[in-house]
Amino acid sequence: TQLEMKNNKFFNKANGVSLWIIPQSLSNVTPHLREFLSPDEIERANRYSFYRDHTRFLNRRGIARLILGNYLEIHPRNIKFEYTKLGKPYIKDRSPIKFSLSSSGEYACLAVSSVNVGVDIEKITPFENLDEISKRIIPQSIFLDIKDSHERLNIFYKCWTRMEAVLKAKGTGFFHNRRDWAGDYIQDGNDLPELRTWKILDVPSPINYAVAICLACNWDNINLRYWEPRSCGVDISSVEQFMSSYTPFEEEIISDRNFHNEIVQLDMMYQC
Structure with missing residues (x-):
């Protein structure tokens, strides 16, 4: 099973997921991406004390809106987000599209799917x-x-990103002792009865980063894309130019992998 994006038909195959790797330090497009954001997002951005963090927030939220707008075939500014009691964002008006956004260091990740999904990216730092x-x-x-200390560090971040991906996918609170199930994130293949509903995937990531994604399905393939200003078929030199040349992008599979780790259902405290 794999998701194919042809003529922007997002749901032509079920249980698909696309994962976008987003560079956050794109100062040349920040002013234009800012135009896509809502007043509350601008307010959140202004709370950051450091300009770097302020800019990264504007970029990842603006790019997320740009990508989601392509899937929804609407202007990025017109996307309305609502939030669960625990802070998990979702698209207003019962959109069939599910998404998850995570950021760390120079990169953010946006997962877009037809099923509940959670993604986590972490910069591997001693x-x-x-x-x-x-x-x-x-x-x-x-x-x-x-x-080996280096391997220990990598194992820690591998486990951590998998755990966070599960918690974000569920989005309803936390009820398991983490050590009871964290080992299942490290070992390939296990036959515990409770590991049948959700699947966790390790994702190819930038150097010195760890990325994991959790899906509410038994799906094996992932469409992995790296975002750049021309990813959506336009050169974002201005909002006006974007709107005049707007065309939906087509998805291409640049990394297909089969994964076999199924994971226990868990709840979470959500943060993005």
Whole structure:
């Protein structure tokens, strides 16, 4: 099963997901992307103390609107977001499109699907007390068996992104002890009865980053795209030029992988 985007027919095949890798430091397009945002998004951006964080927020939210607008075939500015009690955003008016947005460092990830989806990206950065912090989410029988410090760090972020992807996909709160199931995120193949409804996928990512995605389906392929100003068939040099040359993009599969890790249903505290 795979999703094909032809003439913007997003749902021509069920249970599809497209994952966009979004560079956040695109200062040349920031003023134009800002035009797509709602007043409350502008207010959120203005709360950031540092210009870098302010710009990254504007970019990832503006690009997310641009991409979602293509799927919905509407102007990015006209997309209306609402939020669950735990802060999970969704598209107003019962849109069939589900999405998840995550950011870290220079990149953001936007997952778009016809089923509930969660994505998490983390920049792999060494930090103190790795062993101590890992005890909260990773069974020590697994973690301490790895002697190489670099490999330990990678395993930690692999587990962390998978965990966050699950929590974001569910979006309803957290009820499991993390160490009870974190080990299942590391090991390929397990036959626990509860690991049948959701699937977690490791995603090819930029160097020194970890990315994971969780789907509410038994689906094996993913459409992976890297966003750039011409990704949607337009050169974003102005909002006016965008609107005059707007055409829906066509999806192309640039990375197909089969995944076999199914995961336990979990709840979450959502953040994006």
